[in-house]
Amino acid sequence: MNNMAEPRAQHAVDPVELTADLVRCQTVTPEEGGALELLSALLSEHGFQCQRIDRKGIPNLYAVWGEGRSGRTFGFNGHTDVVPIGDPKDWTVDPFGAEIRDGILYGRGSTDMKSGVAAFAAAAISFVNETPPDGRVIIALTGAEETGSPDGTRAIVQWMEANDVRADHFIVGEPTSLKSIGDAIKIGRRGTITVFLTVTGVQGHSGYPEKANNPLPALVDLLQGFGETAMDEGTEYFAPSTLAITTIDTGNPARNVIPATCKATLSIRFNDKWTSGKVLDWVSTHTRTAEEKFGVTISTDHHLSGECFFTPPGALSKLVQDAVEQETGQRPQMTTLGGSSDARHLFKHCPVVEVGLTGETLHQVDEHVSVAEINALKSVYGRIMRDYFGSEGKI
Numbered sequence: 001m002n003n004m005a006e007p008r009a010q011h012a013v014d015p016v017e018l019t020a021d022l023v024r025c026q027t028v029t030p031e032e033g034g035a036l037e038l039l040s041a042l043l044s045e046h047g048f049q050c051q052r053i054d055r056k057g058i059p060n061l062y063a064v065w066g067e068g069r070s071g072r073t074f075g076f077n078g079h080t081d082v083v084p085i086g087d088p089k090d091w092t093v094d095p096f097g098a099e100i101r102d103g104i105l106y107g108r109g110s111t112d113m114k115s116g117v118a119a120f121a122a123a124a125i126s127f128v129n130e131t132p133p134d135g136r137v138i139i140a141l142t143g144a145e146e147t148g149s150p151d152g153t154r155a156i157v158q159w160m161e162a163n164d165v166r167a168d169h170f171i172v173g174e175p176t177s178l179k180s181i182g183d184a185i186k187i188g189r190r191g192t193i194t195v196f197l198t199v200t201g202v203q204g205h206s207g208y209p210e211k212a213n214n215p216l217p218a219l220v221d222l223l224q225g226f227g228e229t230a231m232d233e234g235t236e237y238f239a240p241s242t243l244a245i246t247t248i249d250t251g252n253p254a255r256n257v258i259p260a261t262c263k264a265t266l267s268i269r270f271n272d273k274w275t276s277g278k279v280l281d282w283v284s285t286h287t288r289t290a291e292e293k294f295g296v297t298i299s300t301d302h303h304l305s306g307e308c309f310f311t312p313p314g315a316l317s318k319l320v321q322d323a324v325e326q327e328t329g330q331r332p333q334m335t336t337l338g339g340s341s342d343a344r345h346l347f348k349h350c351p352v353v354e355v356g357l358t359g360e361t362l363h364q365v366d367e368h369v370s371v372a373e374i375n376a377l378k379s380v381y382g383r384i385m386r387d388y389f390g391s392e393g394k395i
């Protein structure tokens with residue numbers, strides 16, 4: 001394979017063509033749609049060892065270059081699945097056509113995040129073949145990020161840990177930039193938990209309320225209490241945690257019946273002051289107070305979408321900031337905005353930073369990405385790897 005005469009041509013993968021090829025794979029979450037297979041074939045051809053780590057029907061790909069080498073291990077995480085297209089009539093292009101018009105590539109997943117995956121794969125193929133590092137490069141991809149599946153990136157990390165594979169640092173290729181490529185990276189995201197409350201009193205005739213115990217005043221008082229106390233004031237890198245009441249339900253069709261139960265749902269976004277356990281403890285101090293005050297019982301159930309992820313600013317974020325600045329001319333700010341990402345499965349394994357394109361049209365109709373930005377992102381990823389492996393001892 002290593003023809004000394006023309007190593008560049010052999011290992012030059014066009015990230016725009018690769019993005020287009022991936023957009024043409026129909027990967028509405030959690031469909032594999034041929035995307036991971038395409039990447040597996042491409043990466044294998046250029047020296048990566050690839051294996052599928054599917055779990056419970058969720059497709060995942062683990063690719064590594066440099067197995068058996070000493071030195072450090074640098075990882076990239078991304079996803080090939082996309083959110084549904086909605087009504088195809090709302091699109092002015094074929095959502096899976098990957099049409100390029102005036103330097104813009106259109107299609108579902110073009111921003112989130114097939115371009116990120118393509119840019120890194122192309123950068124890594126050039127890097128490991130042209131300037132082989134003393135270390136390993138891992139590409140860990142899932143086909144089910146958008147569903148929030150516990151069998152996606154989490155399964156890959158668990159497989160790595162069970163097999164004694166340890167990455168030293170990871171980057172995630174989600175779109176993180178705000179207005180133009182390179183203006184922002186993410187070092188954290190707030191956690192998200194949904195809490196379901198059920199207040200149970202005693203049903204009765206509304207004409208004889210003394211014989212019943214109406215759960216509604218208890219719920220109203222409880223919810224008011226949540227609204228009055230701020231969870232926190234924010235932290236150095238995070239906005240304040242927030243609590244939103246998303247529904248209140250009694251489902252009582254009768255005019256003269258005090259209901260036995262009523263329900264409410266809370267959507268809570270929490271920063272690095274909290275864990276999901278602490279949030280649930282905080283909720284239950286409120287519910288216990290309401291139980292005592294009103295003589296009702298309050299049960300809670302919850303769904304954890306993701307813990308808060310946070311890698312404090314340090315060597316990795318500085319290296320990424322420096323590399324982005326060198327390639328794009330602007331120094332990215334470190335943000336913690338947005339919903340959850342798969343970085344939440346990685347940050348306990350090793351430091352992780354998210355760096356990618358602008359996300360202006362992600363999840364929208366006519367999702368698109370600029371061809372110039374895809375090429376710029378490949379350059380950014382290439383420089384991150386060169387600086388990383390060239391900085392032995394500094395990071």
Ligand SMILES: [Zn+2]
Nearest residue numbers: 112113145174
């Ligand atoms: Zn994404």
